[in-house]
Amino acid sequence: MDHQILLSCRDVSLGYEGQPIWEHLDFQVCAGDYVCIVGENGSGKSTLLKSLLGLLKPLHGSITMAPSLASGAIGYLPQQTRAQRDFPATVYEVVLSGFLNGKKHRFFYSSAEKSRALMNLGKLGVLELKDRCYRELSGGQQQRVLLARALCAAGELLILDEPVTGLDPAAAQDLYRTLQYLNEKEGVAIVMVTHDIQNALHYATAILHAGHGRWFWGSTADYLVSPYGKRFGGDGR
């Protein structure tokens, strides 16, 4: 159970119109892992993210999810759009929408789902904001609400797309601590695309580095001594 494989990429090539951006990619995410995907802009991070979410078919190879994560149950935290920041919806409405997935048609949320939504809000320390309007929250609070929604969709694996972009340093540290709590105490595996290399090195157990056709996958310690890590991570820490 401890090292159940949640997500595995085997000999995967990704790209558009037959032009590969990633080739022969091999890696696995197990329960309890904390993986950061780093790399320069345009190096294929979002392409990889898209295919992990099942929105882009690999050109070659296969990406498999644990059975519990199949059928659209993915805890995804997308980048926020401008339109979202002033959206008229209560926090509760937003969090409940995490239970929707493509397969089932439904008119109501069950009471079990409602109590899980409240529980997830509690885990992220924003339960008292339940009836507040999403647009009145601070950036950090909005991210927590979206994290709670992601947890509703899937409690085992969170996929985050540059979660600290646009947050002030204090809110960013807050978010990192929350993620660390979820990872260590709740056993949630985390896959995060990020530009914040210092914090990535500090928290992650493994790093996937994207670098224009080539890539590095390994533990954080291995990454620091690799050519990629030396160049990109600076001195590390």
Added chain:
Amino acid sequence: MNLLLEMFTYPFILRAFVVGILVSLCAALLGVSLVLKRYSMIGDGLSHVSFGALAVALACGWAPLPVSIPVVILAALGLLRLTERSRIGADAAIAVVSASALAIGVIVTSLTTGMTTDVDSYMFGSILAMDRSDVVLSVGLCAAVLLLFVLCYHRLFAITFDESFSRATGVKVDWYNTLLSVLTALTIVLGMRMMGAMLISSLVIFPALTAMRLLRSFRGVVLCSGVLGVVCFCLGLTGSYLFSTPVGATVVLVDLAAFLCAWALGSLSRRQRS
């Protein structure tokens, strides 16, 4: 009071009321999604395309609805693609499409019939424009929109709030977007001969904006927008009968008044809370 009762003895006013109420309800509901997704301009673009199509149909002596409905649906799908493809260029692209459609309409009419009262009523609306087929179509359209909002409410919320998340969880976002824009196209074609091509987009945009000032939950905004759309239309139509003003413009002014009230109320309550 007698004047109001007398108003309902005219069958054309009765028809205008029925079609208007149904169309404003559809427009107001669809409007919430369109405004929040930043697609408000699509409504405006569609009304201009619809004017172009009607002008051409008039010049060629064809029935207006069978020509304009398919043209506007095609335009809606095209505009949706444009908006999705290039986020930055979308507003410019919509402006280009609507100006071109308007220009085609104007040129075609001036070469054939000239600026008749018909063309004028397409531009600014006429209460006399509604016939039986409009009533039937608007009942059907309203049923479709209500069904969509009742059956797929949670999904509509999810795709309006966050397309990327919904896509990742397997909701058919593109399908819903297409459905929304086709329904919007139909709403606009049906409503524009009464409201006028220049004014119809207000039915889509105003109620949603007003409701967003007043309420803070999505469910509240949707319900309030629907009610506001219908109430403002009824007040506008009654006002236009009482003061003999054009329907479209009167409805827009009522909508504007409601928006200003909501804006004042909203900023007042915000000041009180802080």
